[in-house]
Amino acid sequence: MNFSIALRRLGSLLCCTLLLSAWQCGGDEPGLDCLDGVVLGPDCGVAANAGYFIQLNRAIPEAQTQVNSTNGAAEYVISAINVPAAYRQAGRELSFRARLATQDELAALGPVITLCPQHGKIMYLENISSSPCR
Known part of the structure; x- marks a missing residue:
């Protein structure tokens, strides 16, 4: 009898643990994939002059890595297509989530009409803010 009660309690505990784990992993947590960045300037390799280079505070797989010629530090840069007008100035800081543009x-931007190289993958920004990530 004691064994069956202990087994039921263990089963209940395991079930609750699994449910809590699924609940925590299921929702979007603000700031979970948040990135801080600084706008570097326009990316002429994107159609309709809609792209902007953004230097990130940390590496992500989609970023281009370059070496700063002054201090030798690694810098991580993405090109994003939907930077709001308020942030389209070199040096402007922002935080956001980034995903690959579909x-x-x-295609909605139209054809690329300028002759300059395209660097890396084009990103789409979400949850854009002037407040730094937490």
Whole structure:
């Protein structure tokens, strides 16, 4: 009898643990994938002059890594297509979530009409803010 009670309690505990784990992993937590960045300037390799280079505070797989010629530090840069007008100035700081731009989002910009190289993957920003990530 004591064994069956202990087994039921263990089963209940395991079930509650699994449910709590699924609940915590299921929702979007603000700031979970938050990135801080600084706008470097326009990316002429994106259609409709809609792209902007942003230097990130940390590496992500989609970023281009470059070496700062002054101090030798690694810098991580992305190109994003939907930077709001208020942030389209070199030196402007912002925080955001980033994902790869879809083919539909890129196609909506129209054709690339300037002759300059395209660097890396084009990103789409979400949850854009002037407040730093927490």
